[in-house]
Amino acid sequence: MRTRGLADRSYETRGRLDDVSSPGRPRRLKTPLLWLHARVAAQIPPTRLFGVKRALLRLAGAQVGKDVRIVSSARFCCSGSLHVGDGTWIGHEVLMVGGDSEIRIGARCDIAPRVMLVTGSHEISISGARAAGDGFSRPISIGDGTWIGAGAVVIGGSTIGEHSVVAAGAIVRGSFPARSLLAGVPARVVKTLGHDPTPDLPWNIESSVRG
Numbered sequence: 065m066r067t068r069g070l071a072d073r074s075y076e077t078r079g080r081l082d083d084v085s086s087p088g089r090p091r092r093l094k095t096p097l098l099w100l101h102a103r104v105a106a107q108i109p110p111t112r113l114f115g116v117k118r119a120l121l122r123l124a125g126a127q128v129g130k131d132v133r134i135v136s137s138a139r140f141c142c143s144g145s146l147h148v149g150d151g152t153w154i155g156h157e158v159l160m161v162g163g164d165s166e167i168r169i170g171a172r173c174d175i176a177p178r179v180m181l182v183t184g185s186h187e188i189s190i191s192g193a194r195a196a197g198d199g200f201s202r203p204i205s206i207g208d209g210t211w212i213g214a215g216a217v218v219i220g221g222s223t224i225g226e227h228s229v230v231a232a233g234a235i236v237r238g239s240f241p242a243r244s245l246l247a248g249v250p251a252r253v254v255k256t257l258g259h260d261p262t263p264d265l266p267w268n269i270e271s272s273v274r275g
């Protein structure tokens with residue numbers, strides 16, 4: 065008899081991102097086309113043919129900005145909407161996993177190797193056969209210009225303000241203001257990064273997410 069694992073279970077969507085204006089219903093990812101992305105990307109050298117990988121993700125329903133560079137081993141195992149802003153880098157073995165909630169990554173972000181964005185979770189069940197009870201998912205938002213260090217985990221319901229740094233190995237849960245340096249488990253603000261005195265630099269003028 066086949067045992068039903070966590071991967072087979074559905075997630076109730078909880079909460080929407082307030083800071084994303086998506087007219088109408090947000091576009092959901094099409095999981096068979098994400099599978100296609102994974103199969104094709106597996107044949108592409110890690111840092112080559114970024115345009116092909118962008119096109120495949122767009123085909124799967126993601127909103128991927130221009131000059132987004134996704135390393136071939138990054139995997140998208142989620143079914144909500146996905147927005148990735150212009151110029152963002154998604155590194156080796158990054159994993160986005162969970163249910164139907166939105167993941168929004170701003171422009172010019174750097175997502176280091178093995179970062180995990182996990183929108184899904186479970187109610188803790190005291191009396192059920194499994195401790196992982198009913199599934200639910202919550203959105204994740206990462207502000208423009210943010211750098212997420214290697215191996216960090218961002219849990220659903222988290223919002224990281226723009227131009228923040230998440231130290232390697234941090235576990236982020238909650239909402240954090242712009243220009244935070246977050247570190248530790250659970251992540252705390254260990255430093256506030258100074259303000260950029262040159263607001264008219266090109267990347268400060270406009271950030272857009274293209275479909």
Ligand SMILES: CC(C)(COP(=O)(O)OP(=O)(O)OC[C@H]1O[C@@H](n2cnc3c(N)ncnc32)[C@H](O)[C@@H]1OP(=O)(O)O)[C@@H](O)C(=O)NCCC(=O)NCCS
Pocket residue numbers: 174175176177212213214215229230231232233234245247248254255
């Ligand atoms: C965060 C980081 C950039 C250091 O930034 P920094 O401004 O030089 O920070 P500091 O070294 O002054 O550290 C500030 C505080 O955060 C702590 N800290 C820094 N990195 C930490 C980490 N990964 N985990 C836990 N705490 C960390 C420091 O111990 C220090 O704490 P203290 O004030 O109590 O002494 C660096 O530690 C890091 O994690 N880099 C990511 C590397 C990476 O992912 N590379 C992949 C390439 S994309």
